[in-house]
Every structure is written in structure tokens, then in C-alpha cells.
Amino acid sequence: MSDKKTSNQMWGGRFASGPAAIMEAINASISFDRKLYAQDIRGSIAHSQMLAQTGIISAADQEKIAHGLNTILKEIEAGSFEFSTKLEDIHMNVEARLADLIGPTAGRLHTARSRNDQVAVDLRLWVKDECFRVAEALKGLIMALLARAEEHAATVMPGFTHMQAAQPVTFGHHCMAYVEMFSRDLSRVRDAIERMDESPLGAAALAGTSFPIDRHQTAKALGFREPMRNSLDGVSDRDFALEFLAMAAICATHLSRLAEEIIIWSTPQFGFIRLSDSFSTGSSIMPQKKNPDAAELVRGKTGRVNGHLVGLLTVMKGMPLTYGKDMQEDKESVFDAAETLDLMLAAMTGMVSDMTVNAAAMKKAAGSGHATATDLADWLVRTLGLPFREAHHVTGRAVALAEEKKVGLEKLSLDDLQSINPGITSDIFSVLAVQNSVKSRVSFGGTAPSEVRKQIRAWKKRIAKA
Ligand code: ARG
Secondary structure, eight states, X not given: OOXXXXXXXXXXXXXXXXXXXXXXXHHOOHHHHGGGHHHHHHHHHHHHHHHHHTTSSOHHHHHHHHHHHHHHHHHHHHTOOOOOGGGOSHHHHHHHHHHHHHGGGGGGTTTTOOHHHHHHHHHHHHHHHHHHHHHHHHHHHHHHHHHHHXXXXXXXXXXXXXXXXXXXXXXXXXXXXXXXXXXXXHHHHHHHHHHTOEEOTTOTTTTOOSSOOOHHHHXXXXXXXXXXXXXXXXXXXXXXXXXXXXXXXXHHHHHHHHHHHHHHHXXXXXXXXXXXXXXXXXXXXXXXXXXXXXXXXXXXXHHHHHHHHHHHHHHHHTOOSSOOGGGGGHHHHHHHHHHHHHHHHHHHHHHHHHOEEOHHHHHHHHHSTTTTHHHHHHHHHHHHOOOHHHHHHHHHHHHHHHHHHTSOGGGSOHHHHHHHOTTOOTTHHXXXXXXXXXXXXXXXXXXXXXXHHHHHHHHHHHHHHO
16 A cells, blocks of 8 residues: 555656645745745835835834845845745745744734735736836847948948848848837837836735725835726736737847848858857867857747747636636746847847948949849839839840840940830949949938938937937
């Protein structure tokens, strides 16, 4: 007969004893939610102050509680606090230590509160702080891109569709496309902050409380705009975490696209840019190699950030109101996504600032592949009054002739071009030069250096205020 206290032979391999040990292992969150210690203590101090001010506990007890909590904060920061898995989570670890320090008075802190509203407020405070950090990091990246864009507002490079050279653009214009993308991320993170700026504290277990608490006071003390209006929603809402993860996933996706371009641009075949030594590594076997590891890791880490969004969406989709222990699974996704995104943003900002741009290689590539074919077609429309479809056809024939002669479109002679359409004059050569092609695209948002500079000026002002 097996001893009930020893672990089950079939499935209890790594557990010292039976169900209790397995329960403890699956239940405990202290290994990761200890990250919330500062928010937890801040929330508890605010709660205790409100309890004293509303007369629910005495001022003397509140002082003892706050003093004890501050001691715990110092202990945790000094690394002398002993976290215990038996005590499950950060909330019970702190409360148990408070009882050690101040005795039975500690038991008054949890009046008119539950771990359900406690964990909701702790995580919200943490995510909100992280959102401010992401906003600052995004601003740094945007400023780095603006600096490169300004430097290269007139540096011609090929613009691609289908990864095939399509029309010449400028490197500054390309950088500014990412400024737009990261600025949308910045506005997303600011929107998310606005929406998460409500306090769940005081929702208690789920239904509110019969004690005369003041939720407006605790909301204000914790820096929230106002308390959440529905106690059931207060304990069960994790939209703030989902919105953070959604923003993080979109931002990571943007970072990954830029990383992919950096990887392509830095190949010897392209040679558009060179990454600094600080953001590349060598090969242990091939001495000639310089690998864009940081860019590859930005691209690779996007997988886990995007995964965390899907992970938490999947946890939440099956949750009836209100709290269920499933929701304990919200934290690791959020923490890992945050840490990963912070690192990705820092690495990308470093790469953008440090990389050397090879303007000559970009210009050379911009002129290849008959990249100014559209300019020829537009000229035929503008100067000879051809309908665009016919101009497209004529240009196609010119490209075919250039291919046959193995030269670039701009290298065809006037005779060659006139053999296709006799109306063509030597004026055409001005539009076939890449520099002129780029200069001519002055439509709003176009690639002309004058337009790009306008956008840079506008964004510099906007970012200074953002
Ligand atoms: N550790 C829990 C969590 O992270 C705290 C809330 C526990 N509430 C409860 N009713 N068991 O979700």
C-alpha cells in the first residue's frame, strides 16, 4: 500500500509529497509576482490611509501599518526579505511579514479589500509605469530616426515593392516612414494610459463593500484619474494588460520590419549600410564575417512578444465574470513582453544612431533596374499629352529595348527613344536621372527632399511636445 504522503509514482516524480506539494507548485505565483512588491506596498499604504481617514481603523494602527510596510519595502530592496512559496503570492508574503513585524494590527489592513482588487490595482500600476517607460523609449528612437532622416533627406536609394526596385526614393524618406509607424505606437501607448487610468481598488472581492470606504481618495493617492465604476469589472478586467500587449506586439512588428531591412541592407550584396562594431558580432570560424546579430534578435524576439498577446487573449476569452485563478497567468506575459520590448527599443535606437550609411551604394542601386521608367511614362503624359495607359505601353517598349541593348533606360540614345515615339525630345534625359526623379515627387507626403524636410520639421516640433 502506498503512503499517501509520498508522491504518486506515476505523476509525482519531482514532488516531495502528494497533492499538497503539487497544489503549492501550480498555485504559487511568488516566483514572478514579487516584481510587483513596490506597487503592492504603495497600494496598501494608500488603502490604510483611507481606512484611517474614514474612521474604519485608528490613526495609531495606520501608523504602525505604514511603518511596517516601509520596513518591508527596505528589506525587499536590500535583498534581505525571505520570499516563501508557501505564502503563494506577493500579497500574502507582504502581509505575513507585516504580522511578524507589528503583530495582530497587521490583520486590520485587509479590511474592505480582497486580493482580487489588490492584484488588479498592483498590476495596473505596474503596466502604467511601463507604458511611460515605453513612451520615452519610443521618443528616443523617433529622435534618432529624425536625425538620420535630416542627414539623408536627399540621399537617393531604390524604393522597393515586391522587394524589386520600383522607383527611386530618398533614405530620409524611408527613415521618415518609420517615424510615422513609431509615432502611431507612441499615440497607442498614450491612449492605453488614458484608458487604464482608473483604479479598481475598493471593488473588494467583486461586489464592493459595506464599509464606508472612499475609493476616490485611494484612486487619487495612487495617481489614477478616478475609480472604476463597476466592482465586477474592477476585479475581472485585464484590458489594460491586453492593450499594453497589443501595443507591444504592433511596435515589435514595426521593429522587426526595420530589423529585417537593416539585415538586408548590411549584406555585402546590398552594402547600403554598415552596422557599428558595437551592434554586430564576428564569426568564430569565418574571419571575414560581421553578423547583424542585434537586428536578428530584434526580429526574433518579436515572436515572443506577439505570442504573449495571443497567450493572454486566450486566457481571458474563457473567463466568466469575475475573478478566476486563470487570471494569475496575466503577469508573466506582461513582464516578459515589457522586458523584451524595452531591450528591442534600446537596441534599435543604438543601431539607427550608429550605422554608417553608404550613400554611393544606395545611389548606384537606385539607378539600376530602369527605376525611372515611371518618370518616362509621366513625361509622355505631361509633355506629349498621351493617355497614361498608352504612355505605359511606350515606356514598356523603351525598357525592352534597353534590356536588349543591355543598358539602363537613361543610357538609350535619343534616336533609340524616337524610334519608339518620334515626339520624344532631349528634355527626357532630365527626368531619367534619379536625382531629378526624386526631386520631382513634390506631392504631399512624396519623396522629394523638400517635402521630406517639411515633414522632418513638423515631427521635430511634435515630438518635442509629445
Ligand atoms: N496571486 C493572485 C493573482 O495573481 C492574487 C489574487 C488571488 N485571489 C484569489 N481569490 N485567490 O491573481
